[in-house]
Amino acid sequence: MDLLLYGLDLLVFIGIFGILAISLNLEFGFSGLANFGKVAFFLVGAYTYALLSQIGLPFYLCLIAGALVAAIFGLLISLPALRLRADYLAIVVLAFGEILRLIVKSEDWLAGGDWGLSVSPAISITGVSPRVDLLVNIALVFSCLLICFVVAQLLSNSPYGRVIRAIREDEVAAEALGKNRAKYKAQIFMLGSAMAGLAGGLYAQYLQAIVPMLFLPIITFTIWIMVLVGGPANNWGVLVGAALVEIFERGANIAKDYIALPIDPSNLQYILFGVLILLVLFYRPQGLFKESPIKTRALEVVRHAREQVKGEGG
Amino acid sequence: MDVNWAQVLFNSAITGSLYLLGAVGLTLTYGLSSFPNFAHAEFITLGAFLGYTIGTQLGLGLPIALVVTFFAAGLVGLLCYRGIFQPLAKRGATIIHLMVASIALSFILRYSMGAIWSWKPYYFASSWAAFDVGPLRVTDLWLWLIAVAVGLAIVMHLGLVKTRMGKAIRATSSNPDLALAAGINISKVILVTWFVGAGLAAVAGIFRGADTQVWPLTGWDIILPIFAVTILGGIGNFYGAIAAAFIIGLAENFGVVGLMALGLSTSYRLGISFVILIITLIVKPQGLAMFFRRA
Numbered sequence: 001m002d003l004l005l006y007g008l009d010l011l012v013f014i015g016i017f018g019i020l021a022i023s024l025n026l027e028f029g030f031s032g033l034a035n036f037g038k039v040a041f042f043l044v045g046a047y048t049y050a051l052l053s054q055i056g057l058p059f060y061l062c063l064i065a066g067a068l069v070a071a072i073f074g075l076l077i078s079l080p081a082l083r084l085r086a087d088y089l090a091i092v093v094l095a096f097g098e099i100l101r102l103i104v105k106s107e108d109w110l111a112g113g114d115w116g117l118s119v120s121p122a123i124s125i126t127g128v129s130p131r132v133d134l135l136v137n138i139a140l141v142f143s144c145l146l147i148c149f150v151v152a153q154l155l156s157n158s159p160y161g162r163v164i165r166a167i168r169e170d171e172v173a174a175e176a177l178g179k180n181r182a183k184y185k186a187q188i189f190m191l192g193s194a195m196a197g198l199a200g201g202l203y204a205q206y207l208q209a210i211v212p213m214l215f216l217p218i219i220t221f222t223i224w225i226m227v228l229v230g231g232p233a234n235n236w237g238v239l240v241g242a243a244l245v246e247i248f249e250r251g252a253n254i255a256k257d258y259i260a261l262p263i264d265p266s267n268l269q270y271i272l273f274g275v276l277i278l279l280v281l282f283y284r285p286q287g288l289f290k291e292s293p294i295k296t297r298a299l300e301v302v303r304h305a306r307e308q309v310k311g312e313g314g
Numbered sequence: 315m316d317v318n319w320a321q322v323l324f325n326s327a328i329t330g331s332l333y334l335l336g337a338v339g340l341t342l343t344y345g346l347s348s349f350p351n352f353a354h355a356e357f358i359t360l361g362a363f364l365g366y367t368i369g370t371q372l373g374l375g376l377p378i379a380l381v382v383t384f385f386a387a388g389l390v391g392l393l394c395y396r397g398i399f400q401p402l403a404k405r406g407a408t409i410i411h412l413m414v415a416s417i418a419l420s421f422i423l424r425y426s427m428g429a430i431w432s433w434k435p436y437y438f439a440s441s442w443a444a445f446d447v448g449p450l451r452v453t454d455l456w457l458w459l460i461a462v463a464v465g466l467a468i469v470m471h472l473g474l475v476k477t478r479m480g481k482a483i484r485a486t487s488s489n490p491d492l493a494l495a496a497g498i499n500i501s502k503v504i505l506v507t508w509f510v511g512a513g514l515a516a517v518a519g520i521f522r523g524a525d526t527q528v529w530p531l532t533g534w535d536i537i538l539p540i541f542a543v544t545i546l547g548g549i550g551n552f553y554g555a556i557a558a559a560f561i562i563g564l565a566e567n568f569g570v571v572g573l574m575a576l577g578l579s580t581s582y583r584l585g586i587s588f589v590i591l592i593i594t595l596i597v598k599p600q601g602l603a604m605f606f607r608r609a
Contacts, residue, residue, distance in 0.1 A: 034410045036352075036417070080595040087350050088595060090413055091545070094352075095538050099588050106579035221417060228414065267429040274422035281402060281415050 006250075008134040012206055014246045015141035016199050021226040021238040022148050023195035028224075029232035029291075030156050031188045032168030034086045037093030039219040040077075040100050041070040041193040045200025046210050047104060050117040053205070059122035063144070063201040070197025071190040078189045082182045097217060105212040116211030119204045141202050148195050152235050155191075157295045164188055165233070165294075218270070222249075225273055228280050231287030240288065320449045322567050328456050330563030331463030332525075335518035336536060337543035337555050338466070339391070339511020345487045345550015346504050347399060349412040354515055354540070356423035358533030360387050361516025362523030363431050369520070370439045376458060376520075383520055384513040391512020392505055394419060400501075428530040435527040442524070459521045466514065467556055474552065479506060487550050539566065542587035546594050548603025557602050562587055 020038060027033040045066035052062040077096045081089040104111035111117060123136050155161055167174040167181045175181050204210050222245060230241020249269070256265035263271075280287065340354045361383050369379035402415055442453040474480035485493040486503045494500050515533075523532050539562055546561065547554030569586040573579070594601055 028410065032410065034413060036413070080592055084595065084599050086409055087413060088545075088599065090410075091350060091541050092591065092595065095541065095588050095591060098538060099585055102581055102584060106581055218421075221421065224414060224417070263429045267425040270421045270425040271429070274418040274420075274425075277418035278398065278415060278422075281407065281411055281418075282405070285407070285411065 005130060005134065008131065008138060010246060010250055012134065012137050012141050014243050015138065015145045016203050016206070017223065017226060017246055018145050018239050018242040019141075019148050019195055019199040019202070020223045021230065021242040022145075022152050022235060023192040023199070024223050024227050025232065025235060025238045026152055026155070026188055026195070027192040028227060029234070029238070030161065030168065031164040031185060032086065033185060033189060033192075034090040035093055035189070035192065036090040036220060037077075037095070037097035038196055038223050039215050039217060040093065040097035041074055041196035042200040042203070042219060043097070043100055043104065043215040044070040044073050044193075045197030046204040046215070047111055047117070047200075048197065049201035049204045050119045050210055051111075053120055054117070059205060062205075063122075063198055066201035067194040067197040070200065071194035074190045074193025075186055078186060082185045082189070094217070094220075097215075097220065101212050101215050104215075111212075114212065116209060116214075117204075118209045119207070121208055122202075122205040137206055141206070144198055144202060148198070149235060149239070151191075156233070156235065156292075159296070162294060162296075221273070225277055227287075228277060229287055231289035231291070233291035234287070234289045235292070237287055237289030237292075317571055318449055321451065322571060323564075324450050324452070326560070326563040326567040328459060328563070329566055330560035331459050332518055332521055333536070333539050333543050333562055334463050334556055334559035335459075335466060335514050335521070336540045337547070337559060338470070338552065339508075339513075339515045340540055341544040341547060341550055341555045342483070342487070342507045342552065343395075343504075343511050344544060346483075346490075346507050347395075347403070347412075349399075349409050349416070350541070350544075351399075352413065352416040352537075353394065353420035353423060354416075354511075355533035355537040356420050356427070357387055357391055357512040357515035358519035358522065358536070358540075359424065359427060359530060360390060360533075361519025362528040362532040363427055363519075364516065365520030365523060366436050366438060366528045367431075369524075370436075376455075376524075379520060380462070380517055383516045387516030387519075388509040388513030391515075392509045394512075395505065395508040400504075424530050424534070431528075431530075433530060435529040436523075437527055438524040455521065455524050462517060462521075470552060479503070483507060538584050538591075539587040542591040542594075545591055545599075546601045548601035548606070551601070551603045551606055553606035554602040557606070562590060565590060 020042065024035060024038055027035045048066040048069045049062045052065055053059065057065070077093060078089060081092045105113060107113065121133075121137075122140055125132070125136070156165075163174065163179050164184055166177075167179065167184055171181050203214075207214075226241035226245045227238045228241070229244060230239065231237030252265065252269045252272075259265075261268060336354075336358055339357065340351065343354075344350050364383040364386055365376075365379045368374050368382055369376055398415055398419060399412060402412060407415070442455040444451060444453045446452070472480075474484055482493065482498045482503045483506070485496065485498055486500050490500060493503075519533060522536060526532070526535075543555055543558045543562055547556070547558030565586050566583050570580050570583050573582055598604075
């Protein structure tokens, strides 16, 4: 096995799941939206990409279209539940993910059924080694990750970010201050879904084939682990979470070839994931990294003024 | 297309009975503990595996399997609440944290069952006597299922109305603070509800497993209609759940006839529950609760 190839492949996965973690962080971490159907929007992005690339659209248009279609689905599906409690949204979106997978599984003419669709890679340079190919993919995935990260970072440190955090902390108080919570929630949900759709497109073109079996609820759960372990409402934290979980998954995959266990390792892996989540919820609900404080100009001015007053007093 | 409408109606009753057994525990624990327990699907699956092991592998038959499984799974449900959800709630976990914990529990249970019983499907010994009643094809298993569901509805109704524990459950469900002030032992009420709810889910699992297959996703396969029953019936509302279970049973079975007439895949029967779920949330998120007193 080519170790370098393996490492590069791992990097691509960290990048794609990093985007998903950033997007769930916007929804859950900053806005308190329980998206239990993350995989649905990932699927929408992947299938949109695959279908559009088959009719010959250039890859960047396919990626953008995947994100847009996912955003529209995100809006439509969240609308009935956004005014209600967090649990209604969780149930509806989780159910939506199952239904979508059912549709792509059943509709052979559209989505290839169980056999799925084959996808051409975004950028293919003829006659290069797999390593160069992977490097191209890494560049593509990480530039998308960078865009998402910067958007999330700017948004969460803006006045808009303060509003969504306020809605997360106390919906009624935020509404009393004149903030339309349903509107803000819908916007965040659309943005989060768009990012998930983008990640789906990248995933489809990287794997070059997608099947319904790739989009099981376990994907949603994995992204939740990344966010919870890394630290909700901390964009750097969830990136670390994404990297740790991906490395753990790879490690477990390698280890099972060398260690004899009484339990089938593929079962054990998910049991451990579940235990890990419970441990985090019990002993460190804030994750590895605490919520990052808001950085804005106004706050800096206040802090500066405070220090001056202190200085004069002393 | 030639449709045996009497059979469709009978099938709706079977489906409704199954969903009622499956959803009672979910709706009652959801109402009392204020979060949806996604691991409820795993109680159903556990019932299917235990029922298979006791009923078919040990050859003790359906009635013994039903009783033993009810108590065993009830105990598991009680321990899950006692060991995970109650301490988490005491630590001030939010509803999202409780839901995530229930998904984590769901994965722990599902893959543990996968490790114990493996992922290859099992089938109950297919010795259900089938006979014809007029235009209907009926099996032993279905008659058992309907009998258990009707029995449950009667026993639960009498229990909720006549017994101290039933009254305490209703009081706690409609206003926990007032119930506490009235001297009701709320934590005992909640424990009993989790026990009974998980036990009944497991009973549903036996029937589902006997009718289809037993594997680690037996419960997850029907979690969508069970959530639809819970929401349509009104969270925490037992009588609403009865009505909702049979409404969804009817919708699914008549819907399947419609799907076949349209030439669509019958696996979309799950989509029918989804549509009902969405419509309920848009039109009346409280579901049918307004027609029934809370219980």
